Structures are given as C-alpha cells and as structure tokens.
Amino acid sequence: MLRNRISGRGRTKLKRNIKDVLAEKLEPEQVNRLYKTYDIVGDVAVIRVPEEFEQFSQEVAEAIMSIHREVKSVWMQSSSVSGDYRLRDLKHVLGKKTTETIYREYGCIYKTDLRQAYFSPRLSFERMRIAKLVQKQETILNMFAGVGCYSIAIAKHAEPLKVISIDINPFAFKYLEENIRLNRAEKTVVAFQGDAKTVTETKF
Ligand SMILES: C[S@@+](CC[C@H](N)C(=O)[O-])C[C@H]1O[C@@H](n2cnc3c(N)ncnc32)[C@H](O)[C@@H]1O
Known part of the structure; x- marks a missing residue:
C-alpha cells in the first residue's frame, strides 16, 4: 500500500489510517460507508453511523481511538440537530462518559459540552x-x-x-x-x- 508509506530518516514506516484498521474487520463496502463519518472535537469523537451499520459502531470507535490518540471518548449521533438550542442526541460508544471538551482552532480556545x-x-x-x-x-x-x-x-x-x-x-x-x-x-x-x-x- 504505497499511499500509506512515509519515509523516516533512512527507514520506511507504515502510517495506518481508519480505513486500514476497519479493513481488518469489515468488508470493503462496509469500510467505504463508515470510514469518514466522524468529527473530532478536542478529545471527543462523534460518529455518524448509517442505521443499517449501527452494529459496527464499536469497531469504528475502536479504530478512531487507535489512530487518534488524543481521543478519549467516542459518541454516536442518534438524532439530527433540533429544538431552539439546536442540539443533537449523542449515544455513548467508547471511552470516558463525558462530552465536555476543549477545542482549539486558529489560536482560539473553545470549551463546550457537545450534549448541552x-x-x-x-x-x-x-x-x-x-x-x-x-x-x-x-x-x-x-x-x-x-x-x-x-x-x-x-x-x-x-x-x-x-x-x-x-x-x-x-x-x-x-x-x-x-x-x-x-x-x-x-x-x-x-x-x-x-x-x-x-x-x-x-x-x-
Ligand atoms: C445553530 S446554533 C449556532 C451557534 C453559533 N453561532 C455557532 O456557530 O457555534 C444556534 C444558536 O442560537 C441559539 N438560539 C436559538 N434561538 C435563539 C433566540 N431566540 N435568541 C438567542 N439565541 C437563540 C441556540 O441556543 C443556539 O446556540
């Protein structure tokens, strides 16, 4: 798999990604439907798994946590954004049971709770x-x-x-x-x- 081969100083190492990790457990068609359906906010990952693939949410969560070492918990989005507060329901899948996190972008720090x-x-x-x-x-x-x-x-x-x-x-x-x-x-x-x-x- 040439696209995953990166050169170090005088040696070559393989850089695994979510797709590779899922491919060890799932069929190619399943991997293609699952591998990019997530967001990472600080140390929390939110996955969006199509209903017919919900039984694979644990595999997706494990793959994310094995690749993104900063991720401490994985939640699955179980409703669309709704209500005046524009919230979505999140179901716990793996790791810590908190959705409070700190996210950094362009020199700004945002603390939030993804369920609130x-x-x-x-x-x-x-x-x-x-x-x-x-x-x-x-x-x-x-x-x-x-x-x-x-x-x-x-x-x-x-x-x-x-x-x-x-x-x-x-x-x-x-x-x-x-x-x-x-x-x-x-x-x-x-x-x-x-x-x-x-x-x-x-x-x-
Ligand atoms: C889609 S969110 C956008 C929040 C923010 N602009 C962002 O991009 O992160 C809409 C926000 O409007 C707030 N909101 C809804 N109705 C409101 C109202 N009548 N007055 C003030 N805020 C309201 C919700 O609580 C929610 O935080």
Missing part, C-alpha cells in the same frame, strides 16, 4: 471568513452566539470595538462566558443570555 450546546468544528473556515470581513472599530451583534466561536474568532482576528453576543441556551451561555475568559476577550466580547429579540429591545 451547539458546536460544529466544520465551521472553522467560515468563522475565519466572517472574521476577515469585520472592519476596524465596528460593533458586531451576534444574536445566536452559542458558546462564542464566531464572537471570539472576530475578537481575536479582527479589530472590532465590541462583539455583543446573545444566546438563549443557559448552557451555551455558561461556556460563552468561560470562553471569553479563556481567550482573554473580556474587553471586546460582551455576553447576554436570553431571547435575542428581547435582549436587543431591552438592553440597547
């Missing part, structure tokens, strides 16, 4: 794209701030005057406040918990 607040690592490029659109000394209103990813990316990568950040979910708000502190963004990011309509009508 919306979070997507797939939006990292979009967060940077938005941050780059912000003008110097602009005031930004982020009405659906979640745990603060956009607000903090803007505070860190642009030069706004203020980033007003609102979220209705008390858990998301708790992490939003913590993330403001973790990223030393207290001077720029201001957080409010509540319905964005009410907050904007009553606070400004």
Whole structure:
C-alpha cells in the first residue's frame, strides 16, 4: 500500500489510517460507508453511523481511538440537530462518559459540552471568513452566539470595538462566558443570555 508509506530518516514506516484498521474487520463496502463519518472535537469523537451499520459502531470507535490518540471518548449521533438550542442526541460508544471538551482552532480556545450546546468544528473556515470581513472599530451583534466561536474568532482576528453576543441556551451561555475568559476577550466580547429579540429591545 504505497499511499500509506512515509519515509523516516533512512527507514520506511507504515502510517495506518481508519480505513486500514476497519479493513481488518469489515468488508470493503462496509469500510467505504463508515470510514469518514466522524468529527473530532478536542478529545471527543462523534460518529455518524448509517442505521443499517449501527452494529459496527464499536469497531469504528475502536479504530478512531487507535489512530487518534488524543481521543478519549467516542459518541454516536442518534438524532439530527433540533429544538431552539439546536442540539443533537449523542449515544455513548467508547471511552470516558463525558462530552465536555476543549477545542482549539486558529489560536482560539473553545470549551463546550457537545450534549448541552451547539458546536460544529466544520465551521472553522467560515468563522475565519466572517472574521476577515469585520472592519476596524465596528460593533458586531451576534444574536445566536452559542458558546462564542464566531464572537471570539472576530475578537481575536479582527479589530472590532465590541462583539455583543446573545444566546438563549443557559448552557451555551455558561461556556460563552468561560470562553471569553479563556481567550482573554473580556474587553471586546460582551455576553447576554436570553431571547435575542428581547435582549436587543431591552438592553440597547
Ligand atoms: C445553530 S446554533 C449556532 C451557534 C453559533 N453561532 C455557532 O456557530 O457555534 C444556534 C444558536 O442560537 C441559539 N438560539 C436559538 N434561538 C435563539 C433566540 N431566540 N435568541 C438567542 N439565541 C437563540 C441556540 O441556543 C443556539 O446556540
């Protein structure tokens, strides 16, 4: 398998990936349906396994943990995103039974709990794209701030005057406040918990 062969100093070693690990246990068709259906957020992996392959969730989880040594727990998404808080149900598959984690991207730190607040690592490029659109000394209103990813990316990568950040979910708000502190963004990011309509009508 040439694509997995990487050169070291004077020696060659094999770099295994999820596909290789699953291929030891499953049929090629099963491997192709399963090997890229996961996200890693800090030390938590979330897998999306098609219903007809749910019996293989343990194998997928083991493969992920054997390749991604930073992953300490694996959860399976068992519903789509729903409700005002935009949450998804997660079923424990392997490892620690916590979904609280710390995720780092572009010099920002985001603490979150994947069962209590919306979070997507797939939006990292979009967060940077938005941050780059912000003008110097602009005031930004982020009405659906979640745990603060956009607000903090803007505070860190642009030069706004203020980033007003609102979220209705008390858990998301708790992490939003913590993330403001973790990223030393207290001077720029201001957080409010509540319905964005009410907050904007009553606070400004
Ligand atoms: C899809 S999530 C996006 C969160 C964040 N922008 C991100 O990308 O991580 C939408 C967020 O809006 C919040 N939300 C829903 N209805 C709201 C409302 N009426 N006022 C304030 N926040 C609200 C939810 O709690 C949720 O955190």
